[in-house]
Amino acid sequence: MPFHMRRQDREVTDKKKMMEIIKKGKYAVIALCSDNDPYIVTLNYGFDELTNTFYFHGADKGQKIDLIKANPNASLMIIEDLGYQYGHCSHAYRSVVCRGKMTLIDHPEERVHGIEVMIHQLEPRPEGQLARIRDTDVIWRRTQIFKLAVESMTGKERPEIE
Amino acid sequence: MPFHMRRQDREVTDKKKMMEIIKKGKYAVIALCSDNDPYIVTLNYGFDELTNTFYFHGADKGQKIDLIKANPNASLMIIEDLGYQYGHCSHAYRSVVCRGKMTLIDHPEERVHGIEVMIHQLEPRPEGQLARIRDTDVIWRRTQIFKLAVESMTGKERPEIE
Numbered sequence: 453m454p455f456h457m458r459r460q461d462r463e464v465t466d467k468k469k470m471m472e473i474i475k476k477g478k479y480a481v482i483a484l485c486s487d488n489d490p491y492i493v494t495l496n497y498g499f500d501e502l503t504n505t506f507y508f509h510g511a512d513k514g515q516k517i518d519l520i521k522a523n524p525n526a527s528l529m530i531i532e533d534l535g536y537q538y539g540h541c542s543h544a545y546r547s548v549v550c551r552g553k554m555t556l557i558d559h560p561e562e563r564v565h566g567i568e569v570m571i572h573q574l575e576p577r578p579e580g581q582l583a584r585i586r587d588t589d590v591i592w593r594r595t596q597i598f599k600l601a602v603e604s605m606t607g608k609e610r611p612e613i614e
Numbered sequence: 615m616p617f618h619m620r621r622q623d624r625e626v627t628d629k630k631k632m633m634e635i636i637k638k639g640k641y642a643v644i645a646l647c648s649d650n651d652p653y654i655v656t657l658n659y660g661f662d663e664l665t666n667t668f669y670f671h672g673a674d675k676g677q678k679i680d681l682i683k684a685n686p687n688a689s690l691m692i693i694e695d696l697g698y699q700y701g702h703c704s705h706a707y708r709s710v711v712c713r714g715k716m717t718l719i720d721h722p723e724e725r726v727h728g729i730e731v732m733i734h735q736l737e738p739r740p741e742g743q744l745a746r747i748r749d750t751d752v753i754w755r756r757t758q759i760f761k762l763a764v765e766s767m768t769g770k771e772r773p774e775i776e
Contacts, residue, residue, distance in 0.1 A: 478698045478705065479693075479695075479705060481643040481654065481691055481693070482654075483645030483646075483652035483653065483654040483689070484645075484652055485647040485650045485651065485652045486650075487650075488647045488648075488649075488650055488685055488687060489647065489687050490645035490646055490647045490652055490687060490688060490689045491645070491689060492643065492644075492645040492654075492689040492690070492691045492711060493691075494691060494693055494707075494709065496698070496703075496705055523650055525650060525651050525652060526652060527645070527652040527653060527654040528654070529643055529654045529655075529656060531641075531643070531656055533641075533695075536640045536658070536736060538737060538738060539737065539739075539743075541658075541732075541733075541736065541737075541743070543640065543641060543658055545656075547656065549654060570703075571703075574698060574703065575700060575701065575703075576700060577701075581701075581703070
């Protein structure tokens with residue numbers, strides 16, 4: 453590393469490659485701010501490519517919810533760790549950083565859509581779980597669904613040293 | 615996940631276990647704030663247990679440096695990814711979050727100490743590289759060393775589902 457600096461030789465500008473990293477990933481590290489104090493949390497995600505939106509789930513109470521309500525600005529990082537390069541003081545990786553607004557989802561249909569996007573992202577055989585959420589959303593009742601609408605996306609990579 | 619929420623059943627209070635996660639890790643995701651806008655970056659680190667301080671290196675110019683100078687508040691996350699738990703909508707992990715102040719290091723001796731801490735953390739056979747930095751710091755001349763002095767540390771874990 454370092455990730456996401458001014459090194460243009462490490463920049464990924466290819467949208468297709470960024471989508472690969474996002475689609476392969478299971479979780480993202482998210483930064484929020486409260487009174488100029490940073491807060492950091494890691495969450496599983498689903499990404500909806502049609503609307504350029506990440507969906508997440510979490511408890512329906514707690515610090516994260518309060519922070520999002522107070523300040524929706526968010527940055528998100530997804531890392532594909534290709535391993536520390538021993539003897540080279542270097543780390544191989546591919547990564548994507550997205551910035552945007554984080555909001556809580558209350559509309560029932562958008563909640564279900566968000567859950568479906570997450571199941572498609574996370575589960576290799578989503579059919580069983582998708583059927584269950586269509587039958588009943590009991591297991592999700594105490595779960596807050598939220599989303600990050602992407603405003604900007606950048607990618608970086610540093611390949612393995614041969 | 616989610617990581618680092620109010621779920622007390624997932625809290626790691628054992629300092630020894632947090633040290634294990636930190637010592638095993640190679641990189642951390644760091645959140646900074648600028649005018650209540652979050653910034654996120656991933657960096658390799660070295661941790662000095664005696665002083666409860668993380669050391670990092672990066673370019674000596676760029677957005678990160680400007681942000682740290684303007685607002686030293688930082689949050690840092692280290693994740694030990696134990697894998698997505700297919701069929702359970704769950705992710706197994708161990709993680710540590712630290713909060714503290716990030717500062718740039720200009721004092722030559724502290725610079726060398728920071729580099730040594732990083733080499734010990736990152737390299738399994740540090741002797742060769744340690745000898746080289748003691749002989750000359752040419753390769754590090756355009757490198758900014760910085761540190762995060764830890765003010766608080768919390769840990770979380772969610773074991774694999776059997």
